Amino acid sequence: MNSSLSIQPSGSLSLWERWQRYLRQHRDQTLAWTILTPILIYYFFFSIVPVLTNLVISFTDWNGFNAFHFVGLKNYFRFFEDKYYRQVFSNTAYFAVVSMVIGLPLGVIVALMLNQQIRARGIYRTLWYIPTVTSGAIISQMVIVFMAPYGGVFNLIVTGLGFKAVIWQTDVNALRNIILGYTVWKGVGSTIVLYLAALQGIPRELYEAAMVDGAGRFQRFWYITVPMLTNMTTFVFVTGIIGGFQIFEPIQLISRGGPFNSTNVVLNQIYNDAFKNLDFGIATSSATILALFLLFASMISMRAMRQGEAA
Amino acid sequence: MNRNRLFNLLAVLVMASLILTACSTPTPVEKIVEVTKNVEVTKEVEVIKEVKVTEAPAPKGPVTLVIWGEGITAGQLALDASADAKAQYAHMLVEGFQKENPDITVQFENHGWDEELRQNLVNAMLAGTGPDIIVGEGFFKNFAALGAMMPLQDIDLSNAIPGTYQGAELNGKVYGLASFTSVFGFERNCDVIAAAGLDCAKPPTTWDELLGQAEQINKAGAGNYYGYSLQGPAGFSMGSAFRLKVYLLQAGADMSKPDAETGLDYPYFNDPKAIPVYEFLRKLEKQSVPGLAFEPDEGKVYSQLFLGKSAYQMAGGWHVQWAKDTGCTNCQYSAIPLPPGGQAATVVVANVIYGILKTSKNPEAALKWIEYTQRDEVQALVFAANGRIPTTRTALEALRPSVDPATQAYIDLLLTGKNIQAMPQWVKNPQKVWQVYNDFLIKLFTTDTPVKELMDEAQAAAEEAVK
Amino acid sequence: MNRTRTFLYQIRNSPLHLFLIVTSAIMMYPLIYGLFASMVGMEEFYRAGWMPMPTSLNFINYISIFDPTVVPMMVRSVGVTLFRTLWYAVVSGGSALLAAYALARLRFRGKEFVFMLLLSSTMLPGIVYQLPIYIMMARFPLLGGNDIMGQGGSGMINTMPSLLLPGLVAPFIIFLLRQSIYGIPIEYEEAARIDGANFLQVLWYVYVPFLSPVFVVILINTFVAQWNDYLWPLMVVGGNPSLLPTGLFFQRMMAGAIPLKNVQVAVPGGTITNIPLILAIATLATLPTVLLYSFFQRYFTEGMQGAGLKG
Structure with missing residues (x-):
């Protein structure tokens, strides 16, 4: 396609030759943009245009079928004014933060254990990771079986331990704990694998040098291991928060947001608003709010990490 | 239309992007794509395309009427027509129509x-992939209000109920x-009733009798069997609201009132x-199989009676x-017990x-x-086939x-x-309104808060939900 | 003496092992419960406590799943999933390799901007894209009965392209590969260049061999993601039974929407849901990803480390 550019020779060098020389001199530039242009064009249509479309719809009252009207920021005000949506948002934050508070330390502890030279650690590692590769929809469908008030295995365990049987569907705390348990169960495996990779990347020489200097076990952990894990912690934290705010399948299939809206989360309500309540305006504006919030949250945590590093 | 213009713009943009990507892919990249993509992949693309083409119903000559049927009829079509009455019904329905x-x-x-x-x-309607005929019971008014349904003009309604x-x-x-x-209707397991020392030939006719008997049966059962099976708010089918509405109608009460503006239903939870x-x-829940009100599997709820549990x-x-x-x-059947001064009532289900x-x-x-389904000879098949009753x-x-x-x-009521x-088909946000009603029922069955208070709270929440 | 030391070492580690065995058992409990429960009959299941114990290898429920009417549908569903896996692994893996190389090794203006632009999309929730892309697919002109303005038909909905077009540029894979490329000494590339290798040859003969563990990770992750994919297929091919990927197919099977005999079983006095059969479907649907991961877990950790996720 470049041949079309070889038109007229001018001066000592033809345009074509000059072009060739330019390409040679700017080899990196040319190659890079040759590679990236199609990728960026695709990215534009499948990532940027949808985000903008989402934004446009969020200013309308579209119901999916009929012509729509622009309603300005009404949907956004509704999200913040309506107690219902505030509760949905705080539930989501609760699930994301608490599952992080449980899952991250648990992941670190298990990763530290599996980083020892112990027997069968490959097997343990596999077992801890397996939940991560299961299907959310199918596990949720199984949890429904477990939760049955009659002969459900959760109640068999609870009564076996000497407690009173729980009616899981109507007990706010019990249901929230099930959702949290599911999230930690499904998420901790990837935390462990990431931390294991980080731990095994710490050069042995550091520990050896510290031992020569007479540092104890705890000192080595505190002064070498912990600082070497900071980057990974930020990574796990940021991706964990982003993932945690997008919890969907267990809510949609297990609790459907109830009872009393106490387990409803943003993504579930977006899905409900779009496909059940046929209110695309509030659905897309909720999506925009969630996106802005996550962008903000991950920037804050990355900045905090950078400052922590500098300090 | 605004929306159309927006879609067109987007669609054109997408198409342009694909064309651009195809044209502007410079030579070196094309080579790489060839290297990384092995030949098998491109072949598979073609194979799949071919399969699609042969499967797509060709719009030639005869008309194909796509009906999204309810599970019973649609599912039975896959079975041999000689299998049972239900399969016979499904086959006769389709074959009779096609013969004509x-x-x-x-x-x-x-x-x-x-x-x-x-x-x-x-989903299908948003995508434009809907069938010709849809089947359902709880959303026609909603869809009609959206302009998605075709009114049945010039159809004879004189024989329909x-x-x-x-x-x-x-x-x-x-x-x-x-x-x-x-x-x-009202169903009872006489084995259980006899075991509790009651006369099964005299089923309760009033709410008070029902409560009294249920209490006695509970006492006699001592945890082995109970007086009643009440489906509650768990599970996400409408099974429980359907039956509660029957009790409401008997007492002259309701859960909704017509909305003047749209013709749909407005929540009225504090009647x-x-x-x-x-x-x-x-009170009835207290005499029911414990926990059953919160069992999500409707089949499980109502099979307790068959299992001798209720x-x-x-x-x-x-x-x-x-x-x-x-x-x-x-198992025997009787009329649903009535409240004092109440009237027989029912809900079509x-x-x-x-x-x-x-x-x-x-x-x-x-x-x-649709006219075919209203014919006498077609309607006559219904009861024998699946225990439902005709509509004309x-x-x-x-x-x-x-x-x-x-x-x-x-039948007399009909x-x-x-x-x-x-x-009811709510004016707006059906998911939120039903959630409010479900939450109200949970509180009704798990707390001692006065009913009036709960009802007012539910009404306020429902009004908020349909704003 | 060596044996004694090993023995002592293991003794010292036994609390660690005990902890790991117990916690791993808890992690595996739901899946083992599903596996065991799928191998007992209905009556046994309702008598069983917190762990149904199959008395023999009873595959009756699995035989029920492989019903002659269901098998062709299942084969198709697996075929669709495998094709998607291959397609996404090759296209998004290939484009990510090119982009990662450009972003890691080439010098050009705007590099950081492009990288951040691509990466920023991983911080936004997927729902921001899904609704608009869905609409774009449905209103695509001149396809699926649509006119030039995109009206009248269903576009790409319920056809294979809607399962293959979105998400071809995968920012996270670009990130992973870029990190890995940083870990490869540039001297290799320079040596190859001196020998006269062009850009493609460098990529193929120098980088690809180094990156193969990362590609294994990408392939496994792609397979797991495609096998479990639920929400997007539900939106775009939910109405076409011949294109259901496995996640949706098996979930529908568990929920009774795929005609399978014996899901509702007549017992003396009623009809009840055959929970062992449902759990057999769940086990069958979970097995492929679990087995694949278990076999390749060694590569998996190596790939992660190779990707320079070292903290």
């Missing part, structure tokens, strides 16, 4: 029922007709006449066949309405199908002499058209 209309091929598809069906329908198409009637226009329906109803239900429950018409099929020899989507490509054929006056009158007294009572209703 040789140019029309009927294609029944199963896309679930209730919430799942509604979901699949909305109004209660059965009430769920598809909006502002004077009818958008669908039911092919069969069902009503609620003062409903207070005694919910107080009764609260004595009484409210049952849909199809329970008669269900009990027979599964060998519950001592499993009321299978056929309606035509506005996007249908064969509206004439679709209308023919003549078919009901023909059926009446041959059925049990409990069913006769409901024929006189009194106190018979469909479930």
Whole structure:
């Protein structure tokens, strides 16, 4: 396609030759943009245009079928004014933060254990990771079986331990704990694998040098291991928060947001608003709010990490 | 239309992007794509394309009428016609119609029922992939209000029972007709009642009698069996709200009132006449199988009675066949007990309405199908096939002499058209309104808060939800 | 003496092992419960406590799943999933390799901007894209009965392209590969260049061999993601039973929407849901990803480390 550019020779060098020389001199530039242009064009249509479309719809009252009207920021005000949506948002934050508070330390502890030279650690590692590769929809469908008030295995365990049987569907705390348990169960495996990779990347020489200097076990952990894990912690934290705010399948299939809206989360309500309540305006504006919030949250945590590093 | 212009713009942009990507892909990258993509991949693309082409129904000559049927009829079509009455019904329905209309091929598809069906329908309609005819009971008015349904013009309604198409009637226009329906009756397991030392020949006729008997049975059962099976708010089917609405109607109360502006239903959760109803239900729950109100599997809830765990429950018409099929020899039926000063009432349930989507490509054929389901000879198949009852006056009158007294009572209700209703279809945000009602029921059954207080709270929340 | 030391070492580690065995058992409990429960009959299941114990290898429920009417549908569903896996692994893996190389090794203006632009999309929730892309697919002109303005038909909905077009540029894979490329000494590339290798040859003969563990990770992750994919297929091919990927197919099977005999079983006095059969479907649907991961877990950790996720 470049041949079309070889038109007229001018001066000592033809345009074509000059072009060739330019390409040679700017080899990196040319190659890079040759590679990236199609990728960026695709990215534009499948990532940027949808985000903008989402934004446009969020200013309308579209119901999916009929012509729509622009309603300005009404949907956004509704999200913040309506107690219902505030509760949905705080539930989501609760699930994301608490599952992080449980899952991250648990992941670190298990990763530290599996980083020892112990027997069968490959097997343990596999077992801890397996939940991560299961299907959310199918596990949720199984949890429904477990939760049955009659002969459900959760109640068999609870009564076996000497407690009173729980009616899981109507007990706010019990249901929230099930959702949290599911999230930690499904998420901790990837935390462990990431931390294991980080731990095994710490050069042995550091520990050896510290031992020569007479540092104890705890000192080595505190002064070498912990600082070497900071980057990974930020990574796990940021991706964990982003993932945690997008919890969907267990809510949609297990609790459907109830009872009393106490387990409803943003993504579930977006899905409900779009496909059940046929209110695309509030659905897309909720999506925009969630996106802005996550962008903000991950920037804050990355900045905090950078400052922590500098300090 | 605004929306169309936006879509067109987007679509054109996307197409342009693909063309641009194809053109502007510079030579080195193309080579790499060749290197990384092995030849097999491109071959597979072609294979899949071919499969699609051969499978896509070619729009030539005869018309294909796509019907999204409810599970029973659609599912039975896959079975051999000689298998059982249900399969016979499904085959006769389709084959009879095709014989009369040789140019029309009927294609029944199963896309679930209730919430799942509604979901699949909305998805299909947003995409424009909807069928010609949809089947359902709880969303025709909503869809009609959105302009997605085609009104049935020039159709003869004189023989149809109004209660059965009430769920598809909006502002004077009818958008669908039911092919069969069902009503609620009262079911009891005589083995349990006899074990508790009561006379099974005298079922309770009032709410007080029911409560008294249930209490006695509970005491006698001492944890082995209980007085009643009450389906509560767990599970996400409408099973529990359906039955609670029957009790509400008996007392002259309701959960909704018509919305003047849209013709849809507006929540009315604090009807003062409903207070005694919910107080009764609260007491009844205490006499029910513990925890059952929160069991999500509807089949499990109502099979407790067959298993000898409970004595009484409210049952849909199809329970008669269900009990027979599964060998519950001592299950009997009676009229639903009444409140003091109450009137017999019922709600149409499993009321299978056929309606035509506005996007249908064969509206004439679709209308023919709907008229076909109303014929006497087709309606006559219903009761024997699946225990549901017909929806036309003549078919009901023909059926009446041959059925049990409990069913006769409901046929009479249908024929006189009194106190018979469909479930509400909310003006807005159905998911939120039903969630409010479910939450109200949870509080009703798990706390001691005065009913009035709970009802007012629910009403406030529901009004907020439909704003 | 060596044996004694090993023995002592293991003794010292036994509390660690005990902890790991117990916690791993808890992690595996739901899946083992599903596996065991799928191998007992209905009556046994309702008598069983917190762990149904199959008395023999009873595959009756699995035989029920492989019903002659269901098998062709299942084969198709697996075929669709495998094709998607291959397609996404090759296209998004290939484009990510090119982009990662450009972003890691080439010098050009705007590099950081492009990288941040691509990466920023991983911080936004997927729902921001899904609704608009869905609409774009449905209103695509001149396809699926649509006219030039995109009206009248269903576009790409319920066809294979809607399962293959979105998400071809995968920012996270670009990130992973870029990190890995940083870990490869540049001297290799320079040596190859001196020998006269062009850009493609460098990429193929120098980088690809180094990156193969990362590609294994990408392939496994792609397979797991495609096998479990639920929400997007539900939106775009939910109405076409011949294109259901496995996640949706098996979930529908568990929920009873795929005609399978014996899901509802007549017992003396009623009809009840055959929970052992449902759990057999769940086990069958979970097995492929679990087995694949277990076999390749060694590569998996190596790949992660190779990707320079070292903290």
